[in-house]
Amino acid sequence: MGMTGARPRVLVVGAGLAGTATAIRLLHFARRPLEVVLLERRAAYRSAGVAYHRDGNPWDHVFNIQAGRMSVFREDVLDFINWANQEADRRDWPRRWASWKFTEQGPAPRRIFQDYLDARLVEAARESCPGVVLVEADGEALDARSHDRCFEVTVRGLTPYLTEGLRPGPLPDTQILDADHVVLATGLELKEPPFAAGVAGHPSFVRNPYSAPGIRKLAQLPPDASVAIVGSVLSAYDSAGLLLRNGHVGRIHLISRSGTIFRTYPGTHEHGVVQLPRPDTLMQPYRGREEFLARVRTAWQAACAIVRDQHPEIDPVIISERVAKAWEPYIPEVIDRIPSDDLRRLLDEFATGLAALRVGAVEYTMAIIERAMRPQDGRVELVVGRVQEISPAESGRLTVSVVAQHERHSLEADLVVSNFGREFDYAKVEQPLWRNLLRKGIAVPHERTGRGVEVDECGTLLSSDGTPAGPISTVGVPREGDEIVRHGRTGAFAFNLAAIKNHSVSVAAHVVEQLELRQDGFDDLAVRHPHYRSYVSNPEEAVQDALEQSVVLEVRRLASRDRRNREALESRLNARIRSMGSLPVLPAGVPRDDRLIRAVVNRVAVERLNDVSVTPRQLRRQLGLENAEHPEE
Structure with a gap:
């Protein structure tokens, strides 16, 4: 089957925020033996990256957004606040912060986020299923090549305790690490001004x-x-x-x-989502930069007026944020009408302004x-x-x-x-791994925007011919261009904490799904039936009800950090799927199999967890997660 061994291996390249968040989800989601290797070339950046590592963040550096929006779990809004108030070791904190009571709307020092992510990663490893292990390795990934539906990754300076499945690399100080799936979480690339x-x-x-x-x-x-x-x-x-x-x-x-x-957020500011009409004037044919910008200004002013009139409770300072968020579902359709050259110029010119509209x-x-x-x-x-x-x-x-x-x-x-920012054009990125991936056509610069690389809806790299490059995905910054054209998120909102939370869920779920399907002999299913994960409508009401109940159970399982709770939910979910009998719930031509129905259910559950049309607090209520830790109730 091309697997590296009895226990598949997922290599996560980069152990900053995106890599750590994805590793946490992999440890939560895996139901069978799995080795998660979390590789980081800079030890000080582990569980932190450039944004949060302690050496680069003195105590006066605080989060730009409120502390209540910093949970690594979108479905558990207060997790970071609860950790900071109840679990954090404050013995070495300066007096001001050692006595601080953290609140949702208040500040928090950036440097403690590293301890928070560390704690949640340790917890995820402790609560993982039997046979699921985490290996934290130091080293730099230099190159990768596809081999027998796996990847061989050349790593320099690999820590000696990671020895299984290693071979000498092309250079004296490198080794080859086999991986059944590679997740690239390489973070920001410095731009040389x-x-x-x-x-x-x-x-x-x-x-x-x-x-x-x-x-x-x-x-x-x-x-x-x-x-x-x-x-x-x-x-x-x-x-x-x-x-x-x-x-x-x-x-x-x-x-x-x-x-x-x-802008400065009001002291009582809370994240919110409003519904606005589709800006139809922006859907007209593109007739040049100035004419388009004039239409944008008119539509924007009209949308802001609607928010002011219909939502007097919203502070005027954050009206622009509400409008920018409400427009995101419509932006892909607008972008589709703009020629690539003009789109790139507009993104360059208005990147900072768009960010300022979207966040304070x-x-x-x-x-x-x-x-x-x-x-x-x-x-x-x-x-x-x-x-x-x-x-x-x-x-x-x-x-x-x-x-x-x-x-x-x-x-x-x-x-x-x-503060000139990041290098968003991956054709110019100097990191050896990305240079080699682009040279081989495993990765391709994003064609429409020139930002990031081409990926599919699951974050899988697309090769030069537009097909999946193999079991290799990416999270965070490299997906900027795709986030812009697929989801309407611009600037840093293509790779900020909120986007990374969603990436970590969808990529980890996709990786686990693909590995399980390969183990079960369904590894070519995605090629033969690319839409098998769709939630297939069915006239049989009983089947729909059973599927819905299964999805609810799977949402709760994915959101649970307690192993025993996940196992109990898994048992109930399997029983529910078996009860469906032979009724068809899969596309024509796909064999009826509980494992495939399980994949369908998982996909729908992931979509619900990643629903950005509601706030995280609304999402938690909507998904019924308040009592999710009590599976027998």
Whole structure:
């Protein structure tokens, strides 16, 4: 069958947020023996990634969104809050946070998220089914090739305790690791800004403000030094806020091409979803950039007016967020009418503005920035324009040349911090693994947007001929382009925590399903019947009722973190499926088999767990998960 052994192996490349979240779900979902290898090339980034690792996040770095939205489980809204208040080890926390009572709307330091993910990963491994094991391995994946419906992955610096199924690699310090499925959770790729080519190694230039060296430079900066921060997105506020909280009195220049400043969430803000009419004017044929933008502005103003009139309880500050969220289901149809070249230009031009419409920041972050921007304070100045070049000045400082419309001016700074962002064009990504995957056609840059790579609805990589590249999936950032055209999520919302939660559920469920089908001899089913996972309508009311009851049980099983509860639910689910008898519930030509019906039920349950048309709190009520830990009730 091409399996690597009696116990299949799933290799998750990258142990940051996306990789850890997916590993947790794999450990929860697997019903048969399985080895989950969680590979990370930077030990400090394990269970954290660039966004949350401790060395790059001092205690003054807080989540941009409210702490109540940081649960790694979308169906368990308060999990992070409950962990922080009841389980977290606070012995080494500074006094301010050691006594802090965390709330849904309040702030939380980013660095504790690493401990939270660690705790949930340990719990998932402890509560996994017999024969399901987690291996946390250090090493860097350099290359991969398909072999007998598995993948051979070349890894450098692999930890010695992972020995089963290893062979020498093509280089002296590499080994070949066989995997039945590979999940790529490689995270953000740094973009090398062309305007900073001449100062890349300059001591007064910080390329990565979330690195330990970057944080040290900010912390050691004289309080009266002048600072230029390239970018005005939320990461720039982290750098500025860190300086201001440490008593910085020198001028801080926030340089922004769009001049965007993010909104401050009201203290009582809660995530919400409103229903809005389909913006029909945007569905008209595309007739050029300016005409299209005019239609967008008109439709947007009309939608905001509807929200104001019909939902007076919504704070005016967050109306744009509600409209942007409500429009997401319609955006794919709008995008489909825009030529690829224009679409790419629009995404480039309005990326920051779209992000600002869709999200704000907590008061803890924004209050100190807003105070410092007031004329009577003046420590923070917004500079609107595009950075053309950063170069060394004769004074030993750095000169930043900014172009705004038809003007060009320069400013000098003692320190320049680049928040220039990620490399979204995977044709330019320097990481060896992605270079090799693209060279071989296993991965292909996203054609319509130029952002991320091509994947199918389950996150499986599509090869150069548009077919699945094999048992290799991806979660998080590499799916940006697909999220834009498939789900209407733009900017960071294509790979933020909310998107990663859904990716982790769907990818883990798909991986487990495919491995089980291969073990059962149905590995070619997806090729012969690509839509076998669809919830097939059936005129027999009894079958529909039995299927519905089965889906409810499966939703509860997928959402449960307790092994005994999952096993009890699994037993009830199997009995329910057997009770369906020989009534047809599968597409014509697919043999009647309990295992295939089980796959159908699982697919529908995953779709329900990932329903973004409701808030997580509404989802939990809708799915009846309040009493999900009591399967016999």
